[in-house]
Amino acid sequence: MRVALYSYWRSSSAWRVRIGLHLKGIAFDYHPVDLRQGVQFSTEHRARNAMSQVPVLEVEEGGTTHHLAQSMAILEFLDERFPAPMLLPGDAYDRARVRALAEHVNSGIQPFQNQAPQKWLRARAEGLEKEWVRHWIATGLAGLEEAVKRGAGRFSHGDAVTLADAFLVPQLYGARRFGVGLEPYPTLVRIEAACREVEAFRRAEPAAQPDAPRDST
Ligand SMILES: N[C@@H](CCC(=O)N[C@@H](CS)C(=O)NCC(=O)O)C(=O)O
Known part of the structure; x- marks a missing residue:
């Protein structure tokens, strides 16, 4: 393969x-x-x-x-x-929770920050797209903070890395990039720090990619 x-x-x-x-x-x-x-x-x-x-x-x-x-x-x-290692847990209820946390990001936050809707908005009202992105990220992260808190351990779902963490970490980078303050989301920020201790997460970071500009850190 x-x-x-x-x-x-x-x-x-x-x-x-x-x-x-x-x-x-x-x-x-x-x-x-x-x-x-x-x-x-x-x-x-x-x-x-x-x-x-x-x-x-x-x-x-x-x-x-x-x-x-x-x-x-x-x-x-x-x-x-x-x-x-499995990124989805063995129990069906746990699996549903992890998928739901990932979907909070996948369908509830990230689509709003995509280039295509931003471009569409900018063409109609210059500057509005930034406000729009910040609004949806902040609202989405507020919901995610509450949802994650209910079952978090070291990571989003207990003490093992799951799919939910793979969705969370890039979304927090996106929040910073668009100027969304992360103070209201202490659980998410704590889990992000735990993920950063895992080598696989560090290797996946934008600045470590071959197409990243040299000054991207
Ligand atoms: N739900 C899709 C989202 C994919 C997506 O939005 N990709 C973005 C980059 S993060 C993209 O290719 N955008 C191109 C564009 O907006 O023109 C997934 O999870 O793969």
């Missing part, structure tokens, strides 16, 4: 997958897709992902090349094919 990731250094969704790949010790080729230059809209990339987005996980196996889209689906695929 050969694995390659189509990624962009600062993409929070691609970052989630990088965390999963590193946690599981899966070797992969890194193919940058420059979202600033619009490479996601090229014919080649659209053939890999009809939504013109990253991440895309390319998996070559048994003579077939698969292009997997959507970070949640990719991470679940990785959990099925490379079970150690």
Whole structure:
């Protein structure tokens, strides 16, 4: 099996997958897709992902090349094919909780900060897009803080890293990037610090990627 990731250094969704790949010790080729230059809209990339987005996980196996889209689906695929360490817990209720925490970010926060809606808003009211992004991140993180608090240990769900942490860490980076203060979310910030002690999380950080600008730290 050969694995390659189509990624962009600062993409929070691609970052989630990088965390999963590193946690599981899966070797992969890194193919940058420059979202600033619009490479996601090229014919080649659209053939890999009809939504013109990253991440895309390319998996070559048994003579077939698969292009997997959507970070949640990719991470679940990785959990099925490379079970150690599992990112989803064994118990169905625990699994539902971890998926829900990940979805808070995946469908409740990140889509609002994406380039496409920002561009759409900016074209109608210059500057409004920044207010919009900050509003949805702050509101979403408030809900996430409450939800995580109810079952957190060292990490979002007890004391083992799960999928929920792979979604949380990139989202907090996004919050800082857009100028959202993190003081109201002490549990989330504490878990982020615990994640940063794990090498796989450090290897997945934007500044550690080959397409990151030199001054990106
Ligand atoms: N739900 C998707 C979201 C993917 C996504 O939003 N990717 C962003 C980068 S984080 C992207 O490619 N944006 C390109 C654009 O807005 O033009 C996932 O989890 O993979």
